[in-house]
Amino acid sequence: MVMKNEITADHYIHKDLGFSYLDFLLQLLLSFQYYQCGAFMQAKSCVRPDYMSSQQDINSKMRAILIDWLIEVHYKFELMDETLFLMVNIIDRFLEKEVVPRKKLQLVGVTAMLLACKYEEVSVPVVEDLVLISDRAYTKGQILEMEKLILNTLQFNMSVPTPYVFMKRFLKAADADKQLELASFFMLELCLVEYQMLNYRPSHLAAAAVYTAQCAINRCQHWTKVCESHSRYTSDQLLECSRMMVDFHQKAGTSKLTGVHRKYSTYKFGCVAKILPAQFLLESGGTPPPSGAN
Known part of the structure; x- marks a missing residue:
């Protein structure tokens, strides 16, 4: 039997997403079923990366x-x-x-x-x-x-878990404001053009996009326990994918294909393409430089 004082930490994680304590046990069950189903559906809907x-x-x-x-x-x-x-x-x-x-x-x-x-x-x-x-x-x-x-x-199968499905949940877990939401979608849409990103599952891409956007906005690594709990990815697991996103971000304005960059350089999309890339993620260990460093 699970006692109330044994689930306090998880309760607060779920409370951060707007769930009351009375919803907690039901939410645990739904969350488990959601990810079990999502993992199965991702495997069925992902294409061979080659x-x-x-x-x-x-x-x-x-x-x-x-x-x-x-x-x-x-x-x-x-x-x-x-x-x-x-x-x-x-x-x-x-x-x-x-x-x-x-x-x-x-x-x-x-x-x-x-x-x-x-x-x-x-x-x-x-x-x-x-x-x-x-x-x-x-x-x-x-x-x-x-x-x-x-x-x-495709046997009429249009119901598949795309990165968008996971992105909405992860943004809520990150308590995202409009800037973070737009920056995360900017990172994710940069990946759509890149064939090599088919190596990653939709949930991995969505989590890495939120993480990379947070790093770019906050100029530091930022991946809370709430984000980790709801994405099922640690920052270390996201780092390789995030580094690729940083590279795409750096080249977005000067590459031959600039559709995504132009879109997210408009006021409608918050000009988030102009946010400086989180270059510190490309360094060994992904540690940001000290404050005031060049």
Whole structure:
């Protein structure tokens, strides 16, 4: 039997997220079930990080160009964050299973956006709009045919745990303000373009994005017991992934693909792209320099 004084620490961890003591035991059970289910679903929905080796006419650079362009289209259409992450997931799962010629890669992208919109959005762009944004490279009929192919290939499975699902929970655990929320999504969206980040599970990417954003804003390592409890990742476990995010952050404004950087340099997104990268994470041990050091 669990006594009240034996769960005080965990009670406060959950209380920080807005749960009352009466909700605590139920929350423990739900949290356990959530992560058990999430771990299983992540394993089922993640793609092989080397799937591009099976493609004959496209490569990771072409994937990056496509996703960078789709991020801009997503921004112009004012779609929800959920749609963006599901769209990229659909693209990767489809490319893992189907060999796609170069001339049809953009068709896969706009069709994945259409499917993600149908799943997440209240108001869905009409197919004619997708024809226009692709500069009439494809017809309405081709988009609808590709829609059927993607759905059949993925066995109509659109319900997958993307990084967005975990991000919302981890931001709440971090007691995030608007700046931290935007900075975290900036880090996460930088990763969407990078094929190598498929090596990490959605929950790992989400946790590392929050951690990296906290380090950049606070200029020090910042990962509380509350964050660790709800993410199931320690700061040491996040460090490798976070260092990669810092590297992406440093290069974001000068790389060939600047869609994410331009988006998060606007006032609408808090100009968080202009926050200085947490370069101290790249140093041995990830320890910040003393106050006042160059």
